[in-house]
Amino acid sequence: MLDxxxxxxxxxYFDSGDCKFEFENxxxxxxxxILDFLEHLMELGEKADELATKLIFKDAYATLLTEEGVAQxxxxxxxxxxxx
Numbered sequence: 001m002l003d004x005x006x007x008x009x010x011x012x013y014f015d016s017g018d019c020k021f022e023f024e025n026x027x028x029x030x031x032x033x034i035l036d037f038l039e040h041l042m043e044l045g046e047k048a049d050e051l052a053t054k055l056i057f058k059d060a061y062a063t064l065l066t067e068e069g070v071a072q073x074x075x076x077x078x079x080x081x082x083x084x
Contacts, residue, residue, distance in 0.1 A: 010041075 013019050023034050 019034060023031055026034070
């Protein structure tokens with residue numbers, strides 16, 4: 001499921017200018033397909049960013065779900081802002 005080679009091929013497709021060339025010189029159907037692909041890719045990127053944040057900071061998220069956790073986070077932030 002984790003196909004890094006495919007992602008690298010997509011990156012090369014963008015970096016090489018092939019995507020831009022195909023869009024600028026392609027038929028309308030191809031241009032629409034490229035735009036649809038880019039839209040899906042951007043949506044997937046947003047989901048990936050959200051998931052990565054949750055995975056990395058899951059303990060912080062879990063802590064903020066309790067009143068005690070929120071109070072501690074506020075205290076920590078206040079103390080950090082004051083240099084304590």
